[in-house]
Amino acid sequence: MPRSDGSGPVTERELGVALLGLGNVGAGVVKLIAENAEAIAGRVGARLAVRAIAVRAAAKKRLVEVDPALLTSDLNATIDRDDVDIVVELIGGTTEAKKAILRAIDRGKHVVTANKAVLAEHGREIFAAAAAKGVDVYYEAAVCGGVPVIRVLREGLASDRIEELHGIVNGTSNYILSTMTAAGTPFAEVLREAQALGYAEADPALDVGGGDAAHKLAILAMLCFGTHVDVSKVFTEGIDKLDPVDFANAARFGYVVKPLVIGKDHGPERGIELRVHPALVPARWLLADVTGAKNALYVTSYALGPSMYYGAGAGMLPTAMAVVSDMIEIARNDWAAGAGARLRQRHPPLADKPLLPMSEIRTKYYLRFAVADRPGVLGQLTTVLGAHGVSIAQVVQDTAPTARGATAVAGAPVAEVFVVTHEAREGDVQAALAEIAKLAFAVAPARLIRIAG
């Protein structure tokens, strides 16, 4: 293997790269390595040489021109090649990708992946295998695409203690909500636009259902709070149930609807709070200005205080940029390792910290009730909320019968009541809503959107 030993002119050294997959991101990687070859060689002290590209169908039309001799359908042989130092996993999914990553590690190759799902679900096994073999696993592109948040958390804030994070980490969801807010375009149409722009996952349910964001949050929690996360236990609510009336009312109360991930360390007794859901954020908060497919991570840490990292979280070249930067870091490590240093990326030991149950979180809430518009109803509604310790900050009622199809109940017209609460416990809010749903004046189940920031 042409591994470096730190000697000789930099441009004589080469690191062999194998790409597994040549879709959107793979094509961007090929393009970037070719276009920036000289600059990369200068920065790295070695050339990145793509030796093979494993694809399912060699004949398929590609987004980038490649030497057909590089294409092969033999994934395992590609990983095993003696002239390959770095295996770049871009096949996606969890089953085949996990096998390929573990095989690469077993063969002593460094791995770069953009695959948040495989790391969120099998990271424990993958990182343990890499540590045992002394190889690197880099994954900058897995969270916030091209925005180097992994490096920030791993290195830039290495001496700090992260208390809380708020992130917009799914470009598709942000694009959809931003466009619905600005133009009132229907959900399905905006989703199709996002897919055409290359932001969406192969299965867009992962984007709009919050699964993709939950995978990314699990990775962030590992880095920020030093814990493994069972991603299936993270509270995850998608953006697909939002109604246009809530966008209008968010604005009325001074908020914008955003697809958020939230993480907070409550200490060893209470555990880690992790949740994925659309949220109302104050229109004057920095995250409210993160629109379109852009991503951002807003971190609150002990020493630095608040800091925010913003940019393109999806798309061909931004994601490829992060992948190639990972290769550059591996090449530098490789050189240093050859010279006797031990610079390999090491994850600090991860604990299995408890997750704070969702019923225990505390936040503010936006609530929408459809009720019979007759005397005493507002009083009963607020009495139930009060009895559960939920204090009201603002109330607005629309007497117009706009209540999602219902026009009258028991002879009374229907009104919609919009409530913003002070901070309350989720379990108490849910108990109040369940009680209200049973009362005669309730026309439909209440709608709840959490408020953040």
Ligand code: HSE
């Ligand atoms: N589908 C993802 C998104 C791509 O929309 O953000 C980047 O992970």
